[in-house]
Ligand SMILES: Nc1ncnc2c1ncn2[C@@H]1O[C@H](COP(=O)(O)OP(=O)(O)O)[C@@H](O)[C@H]1O
């Protein structure tokens with residue numbers, strides 16, 4: 463039986479348990495795929511809340527402090543909060559060896575093994591049990607859509623994907639996403655699918671249970687949704703088509719239609735009274751470009767030429783009204799199952815503040831995200847296949863136009879500005895997370911700077 467003495471007393475600022483855990487976590491956190499601040503050393507770690515989920519499993523919210531200048535669009539050094547699930551055992555079973563974070567060598571946890579509880583099927587099983595029984599546990603609130611029964615005993619499987627968060631699949635029937643980087647407020651990945659379900663939009667799996675915290679501030683922590691068995695994501699399908707020499711135009715056309723349907727449903731589900739003028743958007747894009755170029759020197763020679771895309775945006779026709787959108791649309795965010803496209807992960811670009819991600823934007827931003835993704839896919843082949851990407855882009859826009867009633871291809875200035883803004887975001891994203899991928903968005907930067915399309 464694990465010792466639980468470390469839980470008492472927890473001082474108000476959590477210093478007591480953190481003294482034993484801090485050193486271990488400081489080593490482990492920066493190595494996690496979902497840790498966003500890899501560009502700066504982690505210098506401080508503070509406990510914001512700690513709750514015993516069940517014996518031997520702690521739920522933690524920790525605040526990281528980092529020294530150095532944050533990348534643009536990133537968090538300030540003091541305000542990153544992460545959600546952790548830690549297992550504590552005296553004797554860790556060998557099958558959990560890979561989950562070990564370390565053994566505390568002093569303080570209330572001295573001698574105990576601390577490990578990543580998400581890798582422990584016992585913990586993920588008990589987490590589902592908590593979600594199946596709505597209620598309160600310290601600052602945590604477990605809630606559900608009572609009309610959808612979740613059976614007991616579904617076997618858990620932690621997804622081993624390149625993710626910004628962590629997901630556990632239960633019996634190929636449900637998937638739980640545990641948000642890692644926590645910001646105060648409702649997460650759009652809960653808010654938007656709930657609202658779309660209310661509209662009867664079947665393109666987005668509807669949340670069946672979720673949990674949130676009330677301390678230190680209200681924030682969404684995790685969402686359970688139906689799992690689409692046998693689904694393949696758009697990225698895998700596009701790469702497969704490229705490998706076999708197939709076109710992807712029929713799929714891209716259907717995807718365009720599906721995305722237009724989601725946009726139409728979003729506009730009714732979460733109506734927006736905001737009117738953002740193109741010149742305000744253009745100013746924000748210019749600011750992001752300059753900040754990104756400050757951080758990534760390779761962008762600097764292109765700044766002047768790229769800026770012209772934003773100048774043109776400021777004076778072009780206003781385009782479709784702003785509304786709630788997906789916010790980080792790419793081929794990895796769409797799943798093909800049973801001959802239909804589904805859209806997932808409405809969190810928006812993870813590095814942007816939550817308020818910005820929850821505000822209204824032009825739907826062209828999502829369209830540009832998907833167009834960039836076809837380019838990313840085509841560049842995975844050598845020699846790269848520009849014609850393949852061009853056809854997919856055309857087909858996607860044609861499908862979108864069929865359903866939306868307006869044609870993105872006729873909004874050249876808007877599309878160019880949003881595509882440029884997205885490519886700038888991608889340069890930063892790759893610089894921070896996958897430097898080897900930098901040539902992919904940099905090729906688009908060159909194309910957009912030189913040819914303007
Ligand atoms: N409802 C679902 N059905 C099937 N697979 C899913 C579902 N939701 C997510 N996935 C799988 O989980 C992966 C990660 O989900 P995602 O929401 O994109 O997480 P993250 O925000 O961490 O990137 C997706 O790429 C997809 O393969």
Ligand SMILES: O=P(O)(O)O[C@H]1O[C@H](CO)[C@@H](O[C@H]2O[C@H](CO)[C@@H](O)[C@H](O)[C@H]2O)[C@H](O)[C@H]1O
Nearest residue numbers: 625626790792793794811812834835838888891
């Ligand atoms: O899916 P996430 O919410 O974690 O989105 C982030 O990571 C994506 C990569 O996993 C990144 O997408 C970029 O790379 C994709 C290929 O791996 C490509 O299809 C996208 O077009 C490209 O933007 C995304 O930008 C980032 O927010």
